[in-house]
Amino acid sequence: MGYRVAVIGATGNVGREMLNILAEREFPYDELAAVASSRSVGTEVEIGETGRTTKCRNLEHFDFAGWDIALFAAGSDAAKNYAPKAAAAGCMVIDNSSLYRMDPDVPLIVPEVNPEAILEATKRKIIANPNCSTAQMVVALKPLHDAATIRRVVVSTYQSVSGAGKAGMDELFEQSRAIFVGDQVATKTFTKQIAFNVIPHIDVFLDDGSTKEEWKMVVETKKILDPKIKVQATCVRVPVFVGHAESINIEFEHELSAEQAQDILREAPGCMLVDKREDGGYVTPVEAAGDGATYISRVRDDPTVENGLALWCVSDNLRKGAALNAVQIAELLGRRLLKKG
Incomplete structure (x- = not known):
């Protein structure tokens, strides 16, 4: 006996990826609903590479009663409008937005990092999916924290335009084309030209000079991994279609050599160590796109602090940063709480 699963926002980048991953991982569902706004009702969406399609239903009229899991994208x-309704109808919600992440009654989960938090889902029947840049970072940090206890993290991100949705991807394409053919470059989604440029600004600015994206990395890392960890983040949008990269400097309480860290990361859940000290012996967003792993390269000692390491971390933000993590949470729900069959 399988689950009844609804994907909310099924026509968007992340929603479509959720459908793909549910099929790819052979998630045990008996019924799968693609749900979207009224303008997408009747749109056919593919369910991975199964050859099957399903028509989108209207979110405004969707009855969540009898459904087991709703993946919100x-x-x-x-x-805000529909997750509480789904939860009240007895449907477990896994939400990809930032709305519930810091709610003390809503667990914020990366299954490789804090699977035990799933037990808190019984409070509100809502589970939050973390920010894409946070998700990949904590996967890399968790095994190192277990080994030597992290005190402080300084991270600079190189985030792809897909993090801003289809509009961001379209803008990079259109601006690149305009530059090549000599047309005027139009800026709509981003604050400055993104083609052949980088923008140190993601989300709104806060009073302390940081952006909300940077704030998310700080508070989410504390909630998921350890509230004692100090985090300083600089988040940058780069002209890459899919895949976020991060340069991470870590200070530990205890000594941990680069070689020891490599051995730990080589065996860590969700991590893929590709770290050859030679030309091309590292992973870039192009290689990570379409994959679910968090790739780690350039692991080395940081001599500027006691017990310091530096590393390079890359992941497909539409998968591990969003859709895959949500499906992994659904799998965790099935093992720990829902248990059918």
Whole structure:
């Protein structure tokens, strides 16, 4: 006996990826509903590479009663309006927006890092999926924290335009084309030209000069991994279609050599160590796109602090940063709480 699963926001980048991953990982569902806004009702969406399609249903009229799991990928407004309704109907919600992440009664989960937090889902029947840049970082940090206890993290991100949705990807394509053919470059989604440029600004600015994206990395890392860890983040949008990269400097309480860290990361859940000290002996977003792993390269000692390491971390933000992590949470739900069959 399988589950009844609804994907909310099924026509968006993350929603489509959720459908792909549910099929790819052979998630045990008996019924799968693609749900979207009224303008997408009737749109055919593919379910991975199964050859099957399903028509989108209207979120405004969708009855969550009798459904086991709802994967929300429709933004904060939809989550605010419909996630509580789904939960009240007995459906477990896994929400990809930022709305519930810091709610003390809502667990924020990366299954490789804090699977035990799934037990807290019984409070609200809502589980939050973390920010894409946080998700890949904590996968890399968790095994190292277990080994030597992290005190401080300084991270600079190189985040792809897919993090801003289809509009961001379209803008990079259109600006690149305009530059090549000599047309005027139009800026709509981003604050400055993104083609052949980098922008040190993601989300709104806060009073202390940081951006909300940077704030998310700080508070989410503390909630998921350890509230004692100090985090300083600089988040940058780069002209890459899919895949986020991060340069991470870590200070530990205890000594941990680069070689020891490599051995730990080589065996860590969700991690893939590709670290050859030679030309091309590292992973870039192009290689990570379409994969679910968090790739780690350039592991080396940081001599500027006591017990310091530096590393390079890359992951497909649409998969591990969003859709895959949500499906992994659904799998965890099945093992720990829902248990059918």
